[in-house]
Amino acid sequence: MPLFQLLLLAIIQGITEFLPISSSGHLILLPGLTGMQDQGQMIDIAVHVGTLCAVIVYFWSDVKEALLGLPRLARGKADTPGSRLALLLIVSTIPVIIFGLFLALTGLDDMLRSVAVIGWTMLIFGVVLYIADRRGDTGKTTAEWSMKHAWILGLWQAVALIPGTSRSGITITGALFAGYERQSAAKISMLMSIPTIIASAIFLAGEVIATADAAAARDGAIAAVFAFLSALIALTLMMRLLKSVSFTPYVIYRVILGLFLLWYAYIYGASIPETA
Structure with a gap:
């Protein structure tokens, strides 16, 4: 794959994974709207691993605490901050x-890969994020994250499997509706991404890695490194900006992109080809 396309994919994934604007939607749209070669699952896995490393580095103190709590959780006890955090992340x-x-077994995951679907989810869930940002925040912090909210946010996160929804966007929306303040909502969302990305990578990795050659492995490594760097920068900037800026700029972007995609889809009848 050309180096330019690898870098473009990595930067897009890195920036959009943690911003509430849908990384999967952008990765699906890139070949569909530009005519570029579909990157395939190998590169998708690689860029997700890169962003996974970025969130682990950024929230290392929390990740370390959860990892240290796993042995205690394995013994059936969730009575320390670390074991409780590990349990909440597993549940979510x-x-x-x-x-x-369910989507994979029914084939619905391929049916949802269309410009129209991404357009509607960009628009609808952008508006829902705006409403949550204006009405939901009651000042709760990550220390107040409960089992009930882990299940609720887990259900919100499942909706993000519909392309264009945005995993970070929908979980932040759910956390805001549950009363968490912006930075805490974003932090919970980022921590939830760790087991989710790991599960997704494991689900897709077996066949892809077994059939990968040296060139594919090299391309994956390049994509992962640049996705890591761009994700770390984007995550750092977003968490800092949330101290003084709302989610409105992301909502505006989603609405504009959603309207454009709907216009494009219904004018040209556009659809996205299946992943290679």
Whole structure:
């Protein structure tokens, strides 16, 4: 794959994975709207691994605490901050795994890969994010994250398997509606991405890695490194901006892009080809 396309894919994934504007939607749209070669699952996995590393680095203290809590959780005890965090992250991942398997087994995941679907989800969930940002925040922090809210946010996260929804956007929306303040909502969303990305990579990796050659492995490594760098920069900027800026700029972007995609889809009857 050309180096320019690898870098473009990595930068798009890195920037959009943690911003509430849908990384999967942008990755699907790139070949569909530009005529570029579809990147395939190998590159998709690689860029997701890159962004996974970025969120682990950024939230290392929390990740370390959860990892240290796993042995205690394995003994059936969730009475420390680390074991409790690990339990909440596991619980919040269950709905997306179940829904993901359902979409894969029924073939609905391929049917949803269309410009029109991405246009509608960009528009609708952008408006929902705006409403949540204006009405939901009651000042709750990550320390108040509960089992009930882990299940609820897990259900919100499952909806993000519909292209264009945005995993970070929908979980931030759910957290805002649950009363969490902006930075805490974003932090919970980012931490939830860790087991979700790991589960997604495992689900897709077996066949892809078995059939990968040296060139594909090299392309994947390049994409992963640049996705990591761009994701770390985007994540750092977003978390800092949330101290003084609302989610409105992201909502505006989603609405404009959604309207454009709907115009494009219904004028040209555009659809996205299946992933190679």
